[in-house]
Amino acid sequence: MEFSKFGKRFTRHTGASELMDDMGAAMDGSGSMIGPMLMLGGGNPARIPAVEQIFKDQLAAVIDQPDEFSRMVGNYSRPAGEGRFRRALARLLHNQYGWDLSENNIALTSGSQNAFFILFNLLAGDMERTGTHKQILLPMAPEYIGYCDVGVSENMFHASRPTIEYLDHRLFKYHVDFDAIDVSENIGAVCVSRPTNPTGNVLTDDEINKLLGLAEASDVPLIIDNAYGTPFPHIIFTEVKPLWNENIILCMSLSKIGLPGIRTGIVIAREEIISAVSSMNAVMHLSVSSVGAVLLHKLVASGEIINISHNIITPFYRSRVEHALVCVRSEFEGIEYRIHVPEGALFLWLWFPDLPITSAELYSRLKRRGVLVLSGHHFFPGLKEDWRHKNECLRMTYSQDPATVAAGIRIIAEEVRRAWD
Numbered sequence: 394m395e396f397s398k399f400g401k402r403f404t405r406h407t408g409a410s411e412l413m414d415d416m417g418a419a420m421d422g423s424g425s426m427i428g429p430m431l432m433l434g435g436g437n438p439a440r441i442p443a444v445e446q447i448f449k450d451q452l453a454a455v456i457d458q459p460d461e462f463s464r465m466v467g468n469y470s471r472p473a474g475e476g477r478f479r480r481a482l483a484r485l486l487h488n489q490y491g492w493d494l495s496e497n498n499i500a501l502t503s504g505s506q507n508a509f510f511i512l513f514n515l516l517a518g519d520m521e522r523t524g525t526h527k528q529i530l531l532p533m534a535p536e537y538i539g540y541c542d543v544g545v546s547e548n549m550f551h552a553s554r555p556t557i558e559y560l561d562h563r564l565f566k567y568h569v570d571f572d573a574i575d576v577s578e579n580i581g582a583v584c585v586s587r588p589t590n591p592t593g594n595v596l597t598d599d600e601i602n603k604l605l606g607l608a609e610a611s612d613v614p615l616i617i618d619n620a621y622g623t624p625f626p627h628i629i630f631t632e633v634k635p636l637w638n639e640n641i642i643l644c645m646s647l648s649k650i651g652l653p654g655i656r657t658g659i660v661i662a663r664e665e666i667i668s669a670v671s672s673m674n675a676v677m678h679l680s681v682s683s684v685g686a687v688l689l690h691k692l693v694a695s696g697e698i699i700n701i702s703h704n705i706i707t708p709f710y711r712s713r714v715e716h717a718l719v720c721v722r723s724e725f726e727g728i729e730y731r732i733h734v735p736e737g738a739l740f741l742w743l744w745f746p747d748l749p750i751t752s753a754e755l756y757s758r759l760k761r762r763g764v765l766v767l768s769g770h771h772f773f774p775g776l777k778e779d780w781r782h783k784n785e786c787l788r789m790t791y792s793q794d795p796a797t798v799a800a801g802i803r804i805i806a807e808e809v810r811r812a813w814d
Contacts, residue, residue, distance in 0.1 A: 399545065431801040432793060434765035436590065436739060437653060438626075439792040441709050444651045444701060451688050465687035472675035473667060474501025478686035481694040482659070489624055489699070492637050498663065500670040501681045504656035505620050505646045510543040511673045512616060512642060512660070517581035518546040527581035528775070529616075532604055533569045535742075535772035535786070537590045537618065550775025551580070563722070564734045565744065567592060569600050576611040582642075583608045586618035588629055588737025591772050591788035595736040598634045609640050614666070616642045621738040626650040627702035628710050629737035639663040647685045649739070650702065657685030710739070710792070717741055717791035720799045724806040728813075739792040742769075743805070744785055750812045751784040758808050764801045 396404060455461045464475070473479065479496040486492045502508040517527040526548065531540070534552040543549075553574050555567035567589075576583065583604055588595045596604075601617070608615040621628040623635055626649045637643050645659040660670050674681055692698040714735050721732060721741065733742035748755070756768040769786030776783070787805070791798055 402545070402547075403542075405542075429763065431764045431797050431804070433789040433798065433801045434767050435790065436649075437790075437792070438649050438651050438739065439709065439713065439794075441651060441705065443705050447692075447701060448651065448688065451691065454691075455687060461687060465683055468683070469680040470501075470683045470686070471671070472678075472680055473499070473671040474674075474681050475683045475686035475690075478683075478690050478693065481690055485624075485693055485696055485699075486637070486661070488696070490635055490637070494637070494661065498661055498667055500660045500662075500667045500674070501686060502658035502660060502670065502674065503678055503681050505618070505644060505648065505658040506539050506543070507656075507677075508644050508658040508660050508670075509540060509618075511670055512582070512644075512666075513540070513543055513549060513584075514545050515666075515669055515673070516614065517549055518544060520581075525579060527579055530574070530576060530580045530583045531775050532574055532583060532585060533567055533589075533594075533596075534774070534776040535567075535589075535591055535769065535783075536584075536774060537586050538767070538771045540584070541771065541774040552773065552775035554776060554778065554780060559731075560734060563731050565731045566734045567594050569596065569604070571603060574607065576607045576613065578611075580611065580613055582614050582616055584616040584618065586620070587633070588621045590618075590621070590738050591740050591767070591769070592733040592742040593735040593738045593740055594733060595629060595631050595633060598636075601636060605636070605641065614640055614642050614662070616644065618644050620644065620646040621649050623702075624699045625702040625706075627699075627707050628739065629707070630711055630714070631736045637661060642666060647689065650698070650706065652685055652688075655685040655688070656682065713791050713795070713798075714741075716795050717798050717802070720802040724803050725809075728806060728809055730809070735791075739790050740788050741791055743787045743789065744782070745787075745809055746785060748785045748809070748812060752787055753784070755787065755808060755812060758811075759805060762804050762808065764804045766801075766805070 455465055476496060479499040482499055483495050486494060502511065513529050517529045519526055528551045529549055531550055531552040533555045553570055556570045558566045558568060560566060585596060585604065605615050623629055623633065628649060643661040647655060647657040689698065729746055731744045735741060752768040752770055756766060759766055767788040769788060770783050773783050789801065
């Protein structure tokens with residue numbers, strides 16, 4: 394059977410499909426691993442019993458109210474998503490930050506991945522009026538693996554290499570190299586994740602404001618991927634000032650708060666963008682799911698979602714990352730390594746300078762040992778230059794139970810030593 398260009402593009406092998414295939418094989422026992430798989434590769438949030446109980450209570454309350462249950466599963470929503478939830482979220486953000494927005498500035502999507510498919514192809518690619526090809530500028534690679542292959546057209550991204558700040562205790566931090574950034578006429582939007590997946594980096598307020606200034610000067614939007622950020626789920630360990638105006642497209646999610654299965658993404662933007670997202674929702678989905686919106690409506694309307702995030706979720710992940718750092722420093726004794734300072738998100742970004750094998754080979758060796766991580770080379774979309782650093786890094790999650798994380802780190806250390814030996 395012959396597929397179209399579209400079909401061939403979206404059925405080819407990608408880093409995201411490799412990750413999800415490996416996770417699925419591990420879950421159903423069909424992989425070629427020795428023993429049970431240590432799942433340190435995916436971005437699945439941890440199961441936090443106190444948070445799960447809150448969601449169970451909310452679900453029980455919805456089930457007990459026929460009108461609410463019908464609103465959740467028995468009716469199509471508008472293409473922009475369930476209106477009551479969007480109004481509640483607009484009020485929350487206005488009250489919390491003073492942002493001048495309404496429900497017309499908010500659209501829901503079928504998860505964040507779907508949101509970025511819509512936004513990137515809306516703002517970049519082959520432009521009809523000018524006949525030019527526009528790109529999404531990623532000011533600092535590494536960046537999220539899920540961006541890599543969502544473009545309908547090729548050559549969707551242009552990325553810049555960061556500067557590296559070396560810190561004590563074998564830590565380091567990436568910074569935007571503003572001398573290398575050019576928001577030229579072929580750029581359709583600038584995009585950053587904050588906190589960054591895969592590294593846990595949090596761009597400083599100064600970096601965000603400079604990027605916004607560059608975007609505004611070139612009359613293109615700044616997209617901020619806030620899937621792990623504030624006010625929820627607030628998996629962030631440094632102080633930041635949330636920012637939104639009509640030149641910013643802020644993307645949020647209900648996944649990392651503990652609901653990845655309900656696939657609810659949130660886009661906050663000026664009305665022109667929201668109208669376009671809504672139209673594309675109608676074509677692709679008719680309407681988006683109301684499950685997450687109805688389930689969390691009361692928590693958003695009351696502001697309780699912020700208390701849950703700050704008082705339960707943030708301390709939970711802070712404890713998990715501190716445990717993972719202790720394990721790495723113990724097991725990696727004698728290995729040449731560095732860790733990106735974990736300022737947020739769910740991951741440790743491990744760098745092995747001058748590693749004698751590629752990170753892709755290290756990934757394969759670890760998979761054979763029953764440890765699923767991700768090779769760093771997948772996280773540099775749009776960075777064309779040959780940079781050895783791209784093949785010296787691994788992403789691992791610290792969100793799983795401490796025993797699994799400790800066991801996985803021990804095996805990673807063993808395989809890195811074997812590579813050097």
